[in-house]
Amino acid sequence: MISCDYHIHTQLSGCADNDLSIEKIIQLQQIRGTESIGITDHDYSYQSKTKTIQEARQSIIAAEPTIDVHFGVEAQMLDYQVTSISIRLASYFDYVLMAPNHYHLRGVAQPRSFRDPRRVALHEIYMFEAAVACPITDAIVHPFLLSPDVFRFSEEEVAAFGQEMMRNVEQKRLIYQLDLVSQRGLGIEISPKMIRFNQRHLVEFYQLCLERDVKLLIGSDAHNTKQLEELSLLEPILEELGITEEHLWHPNGTIS
Ligand SMILES: [Zn+2]
Numbered sequence: 001m002i003s004c005d006y007h008i009h010t011q012l013s014g015c016a017d018n019d020l021s022i023e024k025i026i027q028l029q030q031i032r033g034t035e036s037i038g039i040t041d042h043d044y045s046y047q048s049k050t051k052t053i054q055e056a057r058q059s060i061i062a063a064e065p066t067i068d069v070h071f072g073v074e075a076q077m078l079d080y081q082v083t084s085i086s087i088r089l090a091s092y093f094d095y096v097l098m099a100p101n102h103y104h105l106r107g108v109a110q111p112r113s114f115r116d117p118r119r120v121a122l123h124e125i126y127m128f129e130a131a132v133a134c135p136i137t138d139a140i141v142h143p144f145l146l147s148p149d150v151f152r153f154s155e156e157e158v159a160a161f162g163q164e165m166m167r168n169v170e171q172k173r174l175i176y177q178l179d180l181v182s183q184r185g186l187g188i189e190i191s192p193k194m195i196r197f198n199q200r201h202l203v204e205f206y207q208l209c210l211e212r213d214v215k216l217l218i219g220s221d222a223h224n225t226k227q228l229e230e231l232s233l234l235e236p237i238l239e240e241l242g243i244t245e246e247h248l249w250h251p252n253g254t255i256s
């Protein structure tokens with residue numbers, strides 16, 4: 001059974017369910033037998049207010065969790081050397097998840113075309129490099145994952161486009177980045193979204209991660225209670241890839 005989940009949104013994220021409180025998440029995870037979790041709302045949910053951040057941290061302590069609860073945040077790269085979060089704001093969190101491809105958000109650099117796999121490949125590796133080079137990054141979330149909201153593909157189209165895109169990512173360039181990721185001790189997220197959106201092209205990517213000694217972060221990216229449960233969708237793929245505890249990334253700094 002998967003025993004950690006380091007990418008969970010609460011009601012503080014506008015895109016998450018209204019009833020998804022920190023208390024509820026902790027309770028559900030305790031019942032499930034999860035050992036370690038991370039609360040990670042979007043950085044813009046806090047509107048740069050440190051008071052809101054401190055309140056969120058307080059409610060984790062107030063819930064008196066019997067499991068490890070870490071307090072992180074999800075930010076995004078806007079472009080090379082440009083992030084949505086400042087170093088000062090990031091310092092309030094135990095870890096920062098960096099999204100290289102939040103194309104649905106204003107200010108995020110876009111590929112020249114969403115219909116040309118070569119263009120998308122060039123842009124995805126560029127944004128991935130940007131996230132790796134960013135000193136604030138602790139882990140990179142959903143890299144090379146094509147979001148159906150943005151790409152508006154059918155399931156079959158997404159699968160075919162993903163394969164074509166991955167073939168267009170220059171291997172040497174990617175391997176060089178993965179070696180940097182490994183040296184810096186950054187995590188790379190593997191999430192049930194890859195199963196939900198039928199993204200088989202990511203299998204090759206994760207194989208490469210493992211070959212280069214990159215640690216993988218397990219994250220549901222849950223925005224509701226159903227998605228919290230969907231973490232189990234990952235089990236067959238973890239088995240297929242031969243991922244065990246030694247391959248997993250964990251954040252430093254525990255609250256409980
Ligand atoms: Zn969200």
Ligand SMILES: [Zn+2]
Binds near residue numbers: 141
């Ligand atoms: Zn995200």
